[in-house]
Amino acid sequence: MSADVAIIGVGLHPFGRFGDTTAIEMGAIATRRALADAGVEWRSVQFAFAGSYEVDNPDAVVALLGLTGIPFTDVYNGCATAASALTLAAQTIRLGEYDLGVAIGMDKHVAGAFSADPRLYACPSWYGEQGHFLTTKFFGMKINKYMHDHGISRATLAKVAAKNYRNGSLNPNAFRRKPLSEEEILASPVLNHPLTQYMFCSPDEGAAAVVLCRAEHARRYTDTPVYLRATTVRTRRLGAFEVHSPWLPIEEAPGPTVDAARAAYEMAGIGPDDVDVAQLQDTDAGAEVIHLAENGFCADGEQERMVADGAFEIGGALPVNTDGGLIANGEPIGASGLRQVHEIVLQLRGQAGDRQVPGSPMVGYTQLYGAPGTAGVSILSR
Amino acid sequence: MTRVPIAPGVFTWPSDDPQLIGSRCAACGIVTFPSQASCPRCAATDMTEHLLPRRGRLWAWTTQEFPPPSPPYAGPRGADFVPFAVGYVALAGEVKVEARLAGTDPDGLVPGMEMELVLVPFRIDEDGNEVVTFAFHPSSDEAP
Numbered sequence A: 001m002s003a004d005v006a007i008i009g010v011g012l013h014p015f016g017r018f019g020d021t022t023a024i025e026m027g028a029i030a031t032r033r034a035l036a037d038a039g040v041e042w043r044s045v046q047f048a049f050a051g052s053y054e055v056d057n058p059d060a061v062v063a064l065l066g067l068t069g070i071p072f073t074d075v076y077n078g079c080a081t082a083a084s085a086l087t088l089a090a091q092t093i094r095l096g097e098y099d100l101g102v103a104i105g106m107d108k109h110v111a112g113a114f115s116a117d118p119r120l121y122a123c124p125s126w127y128g129e130q131g132h133f134l135t136t137k138f139f140g141m142k143i144n145k146y147m148h149d150h151g152i153s154r155a156t157l158a159k160v161a162a163k164n165y166r167n168g169s170l171n172p173n174a175f176r177r178k179p180l181s182e183e184e185i186l187a188s189p190v191l192n193h194p195l196t197q198y199m200f201c202s203p204d205e206g207a208a209a210v211v212l213c214r215a216e217h218a219r220r221y222t223d224t225p226v227y228l229r230a231t232t233v234r235t236r237r238l239g240a241f242e243v244h245s246p247w248l249p250i251e252e253a254p255g256p257t258v259d260a261a262r263a264a265y266e267m268a269g270i271g272p273d274d275v276d277v278a279q280l281q282d283t284d285a286g287a288e289v290i291h292l293a294e295n296g297f298c299a300d301g302e303q304e305r306m307v308a309d310g311a312f313e314i315g316g317a318l319p320v321n322t323d324g325g326l327i328a329n330g331e332p333i334g335a336s337g338l339r340q341v342h343e344i345v346l347q348l349r350g351q352a353g354d355r356q357v358p359g360s361p362m363v364g365y366t367q368l369y370g371a372p373g374t375a376g377v378s379i380l381s382r
Numbered sequence B: 001m002t003r004v005p006i007a008p009g010v011f012t013w014p015s016d017d018p019q020l021i022g023s024r025c026a027a028c029g030i031v032t033f034p035s036q037a038s039c040p041r042c043a044a045t046d047m048t049e050h051l052l053p054r055r056g057r058l059w060a061w062t063t064q065e066f067p068p069p070s071p072p073y074a075g076p077r078g079a080d081f082v083p084f085a086v087g088y089v090a091l092a093g094e095v096k097v098e099a100r101l102a103g104t105d106p107d108g109l110v111p112g113m114e115m116e117l118v119l120v121p122f123r124i125d126e127d128g129n130e131v132v133t134f135a136f137h138p139s140s141d142e143a144p
Helices: A023-037 A058-067 A081-092 A125-129 A137-149 A156-169 A182-187 A214-220 A258-270 A283-295 A305-307 A323-330 A333-349
Strands: A004-018 A048-051 A072-075 A100-108 A190-193 A207-215 A224-237 A278-279 A365-370 A374-381 B001-007 B021-025 B047-051 B055-064 B082-089 B095-101 B114-124 B131-136
Touching: A004 A081, A004 A214, A004 A333, A023 A058, A023 A100, A023 A207, A048 A058, A048 A081, A048 A323, A048 A333, A058 A100, A058 A182, A081 A100, A081 A137, A081 A207, A081 A258, A081 A365, A137 A190, A137 A283, A137 B055, A137 B082, A156 A182, A156 A214, A156 A283, A156 A323, A190 B055, A207 A214, A207 A333, A224 A258, A224 A333, A258 A365, A258 A374, A278 A283, A278 A305, A283 A305, A283 A365, A323 A333, A333 A365, A333 A374, A365 B131, A374 B001, B055 B095, B095 B114
Parallel strands: A048 A072, A048 A100, A278 A365, B001 B131, B095 B131
Antiparallel strands: A004 A207, A004 A224, A100 A207, A224 A374, A365 A374, B021 B047, B055 B082, B055 B114, B082 B095, B114 B131
């Protein structure tokens, strides 16, 4: 795919807990920062997409940014909400309809595991009544099986979580900025075997925004455009091992991340060996381990040795979750994927400060995954 | 105390030899649980009720160590909450069903082990009835 869309500005409202500050206010702050980064005025923006779980109409952010009358579409797509907003914004430019737009994500969740009415997920009520309608339980089951099938140890899960807390300690925008040792992570309460409390991310609050334009216009705005080579969203196929499934067929199929990744690599004409830095969905440390293989960065089981060798550390062969990932940043669902894009853009520009990946990375990668079996991937390059 | 099922149509009730109630697609043969009106594989709408095998092998499992958010969870909470194991059991090549795992502590759970359907007490409802649900526990003898 030719590089027809460029990212010229990124902005973030820090992730964490912010008292009475509303999600809409955080979205406006992130958008202003992205516009300032791009050197663009809000009145020049021709269209917008915004994603949120908690906010019905995130386009209400125009009350704070300016009522300019632009087409502004709200999207919600579970944990892949931000990927969907980004994909739709990029496609709007590719279609030739507009030249300059923004994708915004914002959320403000109460503490604790996500909950909903199971019937809204095509699950029976009794499934929730008896305590099975729970994402953390799925992630525990998936990694427990994966560890058994592919020889991954609990020590590896602790190392992955410790890496992300360590990276978060280098990120002024992160929710959790205190490094935790592998011993502390393993000693925290088990929530869903084999996963402990400190191996999980938490729902929290935050916002992120990205300014996109037609690639050939990018240098009008910036000397350091980052090109969006591919964005894809895929949902589960029959046989994928997915969250909120009262049953599964005997036949097995790869998860939607595998499908989204393959499509993105094909679209970009870029392979996993070309990726220099990646942000992967680490809902828990086990999810990062599984997603390393699902996105093509290693074979199943190789994570055990590669994690021990530090391959995914800043300075390793493939730095992963350099900003601390979901484990250190938490997950405001609507914003999480644009936080990943924000980090990749900083890394590719060489602006990531204490957590900058050495060697002037050229290609970055982001992946989201969540209920009820939805994945989003993007590939970016200088 | 009167015993009542967690919901109608989930398992045969009353029964000395309970079975889960699923459905089978007349067009492609896929088996679902619970029963549903259309096929998730071929989209046909000709589904018939199908009683599931009572035995199968453990495919994946974890534990639930904290009370799930309520609602939707309706079971014992606070000091009354007892952590439980949960997993998928592959029933004789037909379908994998997610269920509580009973009759063993997690150390006794091994992928591939033979499991058998049982009904277990779940909670006491507002009318004082004992609500029962389905679970799997290790088979008392080898599979036939």
